[in-house]
Amino acid sequence: MPSLVLVIGEALVDEFHDGHVAGxxxxxxxxxxxxxxxxxxxxxxxxxxxxxxxxxxxxxVKFGLDVGGIQRDAAHATGRVSVHEDAGGHRFEIHADAAWDHLQAIDTTGAGIVYFGSLAQRHAASRAAIRAAVKRVSCPRLLDLNLRPGTDTPALAAESLMLADWVKINEDELDRLLGWFEPELPALMARFALHRLVVTRGEAGYALYGEQGRQIAGGEGVAQPAFVDSVGAGDSFTAMLLAGLSLQRHLPATLALANRYAAMICGVRGPLPADPAALTPWREALHALPPEEARA
Incomplete structure (x- = not known):
């Protein structure tokens, strides 16, 4: 049976110069x-x-996501992020004291995989709610370590890493962790008892590391000739990985599909296509992947 993925964290609006999109x-x-x-x-x-x-x-609703777990706050506004774009990419200005900073108790019933990040832990209230939920479960926990200003401290990173089994980071974030904690990847993974570490490398592809920091999967980057922006590319990679884990699909094949999915997202404005129908081929490709036991 597929595992329920419990995703915890911020919902907000990305404000681009040419319009606003949910993010x-x-x-x-x-x-x-x-x-x-x-x-x-x-x-x-x-x-x-x-x-x-x-x-x-x-x-x-448009993407078919149940809104029952989204809390409402009468005292704090929905989160906003100003996206500043230039020739080198984009820079995020994340506005303070949003509703997601005040996340309350989270229902973990039936969770088979838990995803959580570091940005949503910037405020004491949401940090307490997230950590209580993550500590309560016995299923695999995947940390998306998003080192943004205000949540890019060694203390917050260490506290989050200690709660995780899987970690997804990019190359810059990995360099920071190696500088903060251990200079070598095997020692870093051992220090925090990590089962798997996924490193996304943008145009250079991705790598998956397992026990003793040994690379067990990897792939080259996928070109996007009609590049628009890279907003959400890492999130799409993570989503496809989680979907493959939930559906118990062959892990290396799932990662390769995630890599292509992330490249596709770089060809649309914002983190997802405006029309969810554009994701139909990706859903079909995911469900057509061989089962995990085929790896043997």
Whole structure:
């Protein structure tokens, strides 16, 4: 049976110069999972009745994501991020004291995999709720270590790593962890008792590391000739990985598909296509992957 993926964290609105789109790494992951037909529950918090919150809810419904786990906050507005773009990429200005900073108790019933990040832990209230939920489960826990200003401290990283079994990071984040904690990958993984570490490398592809820091899978980058922006590319990779784990698909094949999926996302504005129908071929490709036992 597929495992329910519990996704915890921020839902917000990314404000581009040419329009606003719903975003937030966990929300991107959750919407992808729903569109890929992997069982998912999303736990977040938005403002009660504000325009940004309505945009979040409308997008969730459009992608088939149940909104029952999204809390409403009468005192704090839905989160906003100003996206500043230039020739070198994009820079995020994440506005403070959003509804998702005040996340309350999270329902973990039936969770088979838990996804959580570091950004949603920037405020004491949400940090307490997230850690309580993650500690309560006995299933695999995947940490998306998103080192943004304000949540890019060694202490927060270490506390989050200690709660994780799997970690997904990019190359820059890996370099920071090696500088903070251990200079070599095997020692870093041993220090935090990590089962798997996934490193995304943008145009250079990805790598999966297992016991003793040994690389057990990897792939080259996939070109995107019609590049628009890289917003959400890492989230789409993570979503496809989680979907494959949920559906018990062959892991190296899942990672290769995740790599191609992330490249596709770089060809659309924002973290997901405007029309969820664009994800149908990816859903079909996921469900056609061989089962995990075929790896033997």
């Amino acid at each position: 937030g790494a966990p929300f991107n992951v959750a919407r992808s999972l729903a569109a890929l037909r992997a069982p998912v529950r999303f736990a977040s918090r938005i403002g009660e009745g504000d325009a940004a919150g309505r945009l979040v809810l409308d997008s969730a």
